[in-house]
Amino acid sequence: MIVLYVLILLALFYGVLMGIYWYGWNHLKEYDPDLQHVHEDVYVSVIIPARNEAEHIQSCLHAICRQHYPPDKMEILVMDDDSTDDTAQRVQEIKDPRIRILHVNDYISHESRQRAPKKKAIELGVAHARGELIITTDADCVAEPDWIKTIVSFYRQYHAVCMAGPVIYANEKSFFDIFQSLDFMTMQGITAATDHLRIGTMCNGANLAYSRKAFNEVDGFTGIDGLASGDDMLLMYKLYCAYPDRVFYVKSRKAIVKTSPVKGLKAFWHQRVRWASKAGKFDDKRLTWVLAGVYCWNLTFCLLFFAGFFHTRWWLWALGLLVYKTVVELCFLIPVAAFFQKKHLLWYFFPGQFLHIPYIVSTGLWSLWSQYQWKDRKLK
Structure with a gap:
């Protein structure tokens, strides 16, 4: 029962957060x-x-x-x-x-x-x-x-x-390119909303x-x-x-x-680890707490996936929450994609979830203690 309460609380947290971002983006005039x-x-x-x-x-x-x-x-x-x-x-x-x-x-x-x-x-x-x-x-x-x-x-x-x-990806030629473009576009929308509402600095x-x-x-x-x-x-x-x-x-x-x-999984990995490495260094702890909450939300899907091998009902929970996650994110992302003239990429959004969740969890964890490579340099 406690596990279910935690799942519901995390889902509510994420839904409210995306609602705030939706309001911030749409309230910010072009x-x-x-x-x-x-x-x-x-x-x-x-x-x-x-x-x-x-x-x-x-x-x-x-x-x-x-x-x-x-x-x-x-x-x-x-x-x-x-x-x-x-x-x-x-x-x-x-x-x-x-x-x-x-x-x-x-x-x-x-x-x-x-x-x-x-x-x-x-x-x-x-x-x-x-x-x-x-x-x-x-x-x-x-x-x-x-x-x-x-x-x-x-x-x-x-x-x-x-x-x-605003920064946006262009010249998407593969599913992996489109996945990166959607992920980056989402971050741009969050950046605009966060700065406009003054709930952080991005x-x-x-x-x-x-x-x-x-x-x-x-x-x-x-x-x-x-x-x-x-x-x-x-x-x-x-x-x-x-x-x-x-x-x-x-x-x-x-x-x-x-x-x-970026070209290839290795370059993508090092880029996102580099970005994630900033998370614990923010003096602006509002962002740190939000990122921690989002990380726990994504980690939940990985835990539910493994729990499903012991009881299949957890896979049903994971699927239900994944649909919920996709819907609330799309509600936010549709107007962002319209601004960047990339609504045609949204057809790939749901399949992209199966890459998005593992990369969020893995890069966030890896960035805590490991080095990454940037421009042929090893940095931390």
């Missing part, structure tokens, strides 16, 4: 400014940390160079983090005076950046930036043409100090903007540089603590940044 009348007087520094990104860096840079923003009001800083491929050469092939490449190992010793190389690269970029507004993205991302203009418009209109922008470093002045006022990554990941969410929380009413999510199609799903 930002669609008249870009013809945007004051283009803000100098913007786009910082791109890059390690072994020869395959993607030119597509990323071409998209930024084609931005509908005055060339004399922006610069692009590529932070080459000790790449062992042709990343630097590919950058130098693009003859654009706005692009500067900084080799991180020319400024920071290997020992100093060993624990948090990406944070050190971004920190170096901010130190050399001339812009009032810093925008970070990843080297494997492609931005919409009005990306910078939209963020600048939002920055001016709301006097923001930190803005999370973002993705592939599309993050902040005031250079505010970054320096909170001492950048000082105090959060003991963890390799977290250059986005841990920083956002520092800025939120200093400016609680000036941290936002920019819900605008014009501000979308696109990237591709």
